Amino acid sequence: MFKKIFFFGLLLFSTHFLFAQTTVTGTVITGDSNDPLIGVNVVVGEKGTITDFDGKYSIELPDGTHDIVFSYIGFDDMVKTVELSGGTYTLDVTMGGLEILKEITVVADIAIDRETPVAFSNIPTKKLEEELAGQEIPMILNSTPGAYATQSGGGDGDARITIRGFNQRNVAVMLDGIPVNDMENGWVFWSNWFGLDLVTQNMQVQRGLGASKLAIPSVGGTINILTRGIRSKRDITFKQEVGNNGYIRSTIGLSTGRLESGWGISAAGSYKQGNGWVDQAWTKGYFWYLRVDKEIGNHIISASGYGAPQKHGQRSFTASIGTFDQDFAVDNGVPDSVAVLGGDYGRRYNEFWGVYEDYSIVDGDTIRGTVQELNTRQNFYHKPQFSLRHSWNVSDKVYLSNNAYLSIGNGGGVGPEGDFDPGEDGQMDIQTPYNANAIPSFLNPDNRSFNILRANINNHFWFGLLSTVEFNINDNWTFSGGLDLRSYRGRHYREVWDLLGGQYFRSVGNFRIDEANSKLVEGDRYEFDYSGLVQWGGLFGLIEYKKNNWSSFLNVSTAVTNHKYIDHLGPKIVELPEITLEGIRFDNPVTYNGNTYTVDSPESEDAYIGWIARPTFTVKTGVSYKIDKAHAVFFNTGYLSKAQRFSNIIRADRSASVSDTTNTSKAFDNFDNELISAFELGYSFRSSKFSANLNGYFTRWNNKPLDFPLFVLEDPSDPDSDRIPVNIPGIDAVHKGIEIDFAFQPIRQLGFEGLASIGDWQWASAEMTVLETGQIYEFDAEGVHVGDAAQLQFGGLVKYEPIKGLYFKLKATWFGKNFANFSPEALNGDDAGRESWRMPDYTLFDVHAGYNFKVKDVRMGLRLNVLNVFDVSYVADARNNDTFNSPSFEDFDAKSASVFFGQGRRFNTSFKISF
Secondary structure, eight states: HHHHHHHHHHHHHHHHHHHHHEEEEEEEETTOOOOOOOOOOEEEEEEEEOOOOSSSEEEEESEEEEEEEEEEEEEEEEEEEEEEESSSEEEEEOGGGGGHIIIIIIISSOOOOOTSSEEEEEEEEHHHHHHTTTGGGGGGGGGGGGEEEEOOOTTTTEEEEEEEEEEEEGGGEEETEOOOOTTTOOOOOGGGGTTHHEEEEEEEEEETTSSSSSOOOSSSSEEEEEEETTTTTOEEEEEEEEEEEEEEEEEEOOOOOOOOOSEEEEEEEEEEOOSSTTTOOEEEEEEEEEEEEEEEETEEEEEEEHHHHHHEOOOOOOOOOOOHHHHHHHTOOOHHHHHHOOOOOTTTTTTTTEEEEEEEETTTEEEEEEEEEEEEEEEEEEEEEEEEEEEEEESSSSEEEEEEEEEEEEEEEEESSSSSBBTTSSOOOOOOHHHHHHHHHHHHOOBBBBBBBEEEEEEEEEEEEEEEEEOOSSSSSEEEEEEEEEEEEEEEEEEEEETTOOSSBSSSOOTTTTTTTTOOOOOEEEEEEEEEEEEEEEEEEEEEEEEEEEEEEEEEEEEEEEEEEEESSEEEEEEEESOEEEETTTTTTTEEEEEETTTTTTTOOOEEEEEEEEEEEEEEEEEEEOSSSSSEEEEEEEEEOOOOOOHHHHEOOOOOOOSSOOOEEEEOOOOOEEEEEEEEEEEEEEEEEEEEEEEEEEEEEOOOSSSEEEEEESSSOOOTTTTEOOOOOOOOOOEEEEEEEEEEEEETTEEEEEEEEEEEEOOEEEEEEEOTOOOEEEEEEEETOSSSSSEEEEEEEEESSSTTTTEEEEEEEEEEEEEBOGGGGGOOOGGGGOOEEOOEEEEEEEEEEEEEEEETTTTEEEEEEEEEEEEEOOOOETTTTTTTTOOOOOOSSSSOEEEEEEEOOOEEEEEEEEE
8 A cells, every 4th residue: 555655656746847837927017007907818828817906917837938928908919938947937027008009999999997988898708718608799798787688589690789778779899990780770680790709809898988989879889899810829720519409510710920921811710500499590601701911011901801601590570478488478477368378389489480391293293292391581691891901100109090891791581471370280381372382273273372482682782991090199198080981782672582382473562564464483573672872971080198197088070971762673763854754664654745754765764862961970078097006987978969770761662552653762851860968987996806897877869760660640630541651750768877897806716707787778758749741749758668678787707717727607697677678659648658568587597617728739628508507488588569469468568568588508518629
């Protein structure tokens, strides 16, 4: 026994000499103010740590030569080479000063801790790596105060996010300083950005008006995503992920870093597929990324391109609670008699798919085909984005950047057209309409399709130029400003996607063909086809002052937005010097001065609504003061005059009737700018073990537009008169609240994080509004809480790292005071002032674990993530008084609402190897 112990001890002793360790310690500070930098990534290969609240770090490394990389958002990476030979090695680092990365701080508007007077949170790549777990990028932001992200219907790519109660139409998303919110409707479609987590260098969420110099829709906040470039470390990485419901994802990445020749290349590719947690919410997608940088003296030229062609099944519309879970419905106030009508199909239920057997007709004989599953709701898109950037450090005082970019979007969404009834099992009956289309009959001898799949196509071509100059006037004053030019054209049309066994389809809405006799086949357009054009020209300027512990800024920007509409399917026009002839259709030629004009006449052209210009402006200012090394305070305020989006300025008709001589597309009269005023106060505390941020905000939004136009009777005294679209002005809202986040690390192995967001978001409108028709429209939403996002949020995380490289995380987030989405203008009559249905509160727990290790020169990592560990049933999204329910109610309660349930327990595992 003694010999065994002796030899075991000898083995340990010899192992110590074979793998001798050196402890590297030090402090990281800023070059301009000598303040400690908190959360700096200190990385050697696959091993890494971060600096604590005093800017201190400690990492154990084997003896030998190592390159230690220090990276922090807003600063250029630093690489320090060390020779280690046991014991302790002290390495202090100063970041900042001339090493600040201009491309990030000037162009991408990144906020700096204890300096930029805005509330923000940094999401480092390490957090994405450890916690994203195959989700879409917005989902990781639920650990940010004031953010509420859901996966909507559960389709891969259908996530959405609100910040401080403002949906993502009013949250600016920036990729390497380029705005990506859709220029017509302001939305962000996250399926277009699958794979960005692979190449993200840093991500920052600024809440409120933010620090951006551009005139962007940052009412709720700004999400800045910065991709890897010439300053990334050199490596080749392969990662394999496996998750629930057949999810697999394979990725490969390459980064050369800066080569001696001044070149740098970053490239990545990824493929994913899966069946989806929601029934038939399958997904298949690719991601590609390439960036080439060339450093020439004081110049850097960067060319980049990335895209994510994808296709996925969807669950497009909410349904009654009992449709998914009758017990949950009853527990939350739905009467038994109503709950049992839903079907109780389970949380994964998706009503939009079914099973059918296809057929073919050969010499009059019916040939049976294969049985197929078909989701009638699908999304497919590819939006590659390209940019060419030139950065030039002219001198110590002057910096220039020019960024030209191009986005080309192609794709759309598929849905059913016609009568598709549910079968006995609750799934869509596709077989019956397929048989009616495919099998000749007395009533349908030529296989006309009465029920098809149609596709709404939304293509776009978007290019722009961002030019920025920064001038350091002296040690205290800096000016930056520039030019923001954008041009966008969106083409929107409906086409026949799948005839479902038939030979042709007929429809109305195309005024340029003989609709009664034309046979539409797959790819033919019908009902609507139009272009929405948006042009943007803006100027921006920022003056900053920094001295001692003070930092302040004043930002002024202005822009003119132009909107235009062109109809490619409706009646044509002929513009003559003395008159414009309208209403020229296939069956309605127009004669004037002896000349007859048809849809095929060379003089005939598409009808249009000419350019409508809307000037806008932004004024923002703020100041921060570092009381000492522990305490700092800030405030900011701003005023935005923001143009309403395209659909609130121009109504593009999508329901044309064959009996019309013209369609009903129109420019609204009431589209005055949205007016947003905001004020924010903040406080931060830093110590060696504890860090905290506290801020309060107040935002008033005047003249908030409706998501969709309201339809009213053209003649209120005639109930049979046409219903026409109108835009309602004067809807106001007030969003105010308090946000807290903190981190506590009592010992190196153990860390705690926490957050709280307490919001009070209410409508502030009690209006008697005169519509553009001259009618009086009354509604009262004053004091009613805003819906569609949780106004209360509490969360926490515990991380335990027993040994270097091995970690365990437990994260919990509670959401409450979440009211179902609703239309405030509908609160009139007996419903004036009524609150929307308040959804049940819920708590989600996630577990993350991983181990990073090294075999010779190869770095490896294993990870396991379990989301919604306790498989909690919860309502993530809801719509109040949804009349699409059957039966429908308008009682502002659970039985009257339609919902999306959140996803249950899921898992994701990954293996990563880097060279």
